[in-house]
Amino acid sequence: MSDSTSQPTATTSATGPLFVTVLAIVGLLAILSFTSKLEEYEFFGFLVPYESAISVVVVALLGHIGVQSGTKWVYAIVQRRTSEDVARTLRVIARLLGYGLIFSFLVSVVTDNAVAALTMGSFAGLVAGFASQTVMGHTVAGVFLAIFRPVGLGENVTIGRETGVVADITLMHIVLDSEDKRVLIPSSTVVGSILIKNKPSE
Numbered sequence: 001m002s003d004s005t006s007q008p009t010a011t012t013s014a015t016g017p018l019f020v021t022v023l024a025i026v027g028l029l030a031i032l033s034f035t036s037k038l039e040e041y042e043f044f045g046f047l048v049p050y051e052s053a054i055s056v057v058v059v060a061l062l063g064h065i066g067v068q069s070g071t072k073w074v075y076a077i078v079q080r081r082t083s084e085d086v087a088r089t090l091r092v093i094a095r096l097l098g099y100g101l102i103f104s105f106l107v108s109v110v111t112d113n114a115v116a117a118l119t120m121g122s123f124a125g126l127v128a129g130f131a132s133q134t135v136m137g138h139t140v141a142g143v144f145l146a147i148f149r150p151v152g153l154g155e156n157v158t159i160g161r162e163t164g165v166v167a168d169i170t171l172m173h174i175v176l177d178s179e180d181k182r183v184l185i186p187s188s189t190v191v192g193s194i195l196i197k198n199k200p201s202e
Contacts, residue, residue, distance in 0.1 A: 014080070017072035024066035031058045059105055067098035141187035142171030150195060158196040159185050 035047075035054050047054065071094045079087035151157050151174065155166050162183045164176030173184040 014073055014076035017069040017076065020069035021066050021073060024062045024069065028058060028062040028066065031062070056106055059102060063098070063102040063105075067095055067102065070098060071095050137188045138172045138186050141191040144191055145169060145174070145187055146171070151190075151197070156198040156200065158198060159190055160193045163198070 032055060035051050035058070071091045074094045075087045075091040078090050145151075146169070151166050151169070153166050153169065157163070157166060157176070159174070159176070162176055162178075162185060164178035164183060166174060167177040167182070168175040171187065173186055174190050176183045176185060
C-alpha cells in the first residue's frame with residue numbers, strides 16, 4: 001500500500017524540476033535568437049548596443065534557473081533508483097558541469113573569444129571528472145556487490161581491520177554494526193579487500 005502511494009509523489013517531484021528546466025532552456029534559446037537579430041527589428045534598434053549585456057543577463061539568470069531545476073531532477077531520479085549519497089554527489093557534479101558551461105558562455109560573450117570559452121569549458125570538465133572519479137568507483141563496486149552478493153544482511157564479517165554485523169548494503173557503502181560503533185566501509189574498499197565471514201559463536 002505504501003509503495004503505491006509513494007511512487008506518484010516521487011514522479012511528481014521529478015517532473016516539476018524537469019518541466020522548469022525545459023522552459024528555461026527554451027526561453028534561453030528563444031531570447032538569444034531574438035537578441036542576435038535585433039538589427040532586423042527597427043523598433044528594437046536602440047537595444048543593439050546592449051546586445052552583449054542582455055545576453056549576459058539572460059544566460060546568467062535562465063542558466064541558473066535551468067541548472068538548479070535540472071540538478072533537482074537528477075537528484076530526484078537518482079535518489080529513487082539508488083541512494084541519497086549517490087544522488088547528492090551526482091547533483092554536485094551536475095551543478096559543476098552546468099555552471100561551467102554557463103561561465104564558458106559568459107566568457108565568450110564578454111571577451112568575444114571562443115578559444116577562452118573552450119578553455120574554461122575544458123577546465124570545468126576536468127573538475128567534474130576528478131570529482132566524479134571516486135564516486136563512480138564506489139558506485140561500480142556497489143553494483144558488483146549488489147549482483148554477486150558476497151555478503152548478506154545480518155552476517156558477521158571482517159573487512160580489513162573492521163569486524164561487525166552487516167546492517168545495510170548500499171551502492172556507496174556497506175554498514176557494519178559492532179558493539180560500540182557503526183562503520184561505513186566504501187564499496188570499492190570491500191571489493192579490493194579480503195572479506196572474512198566469521199562463524200557464529202556456539
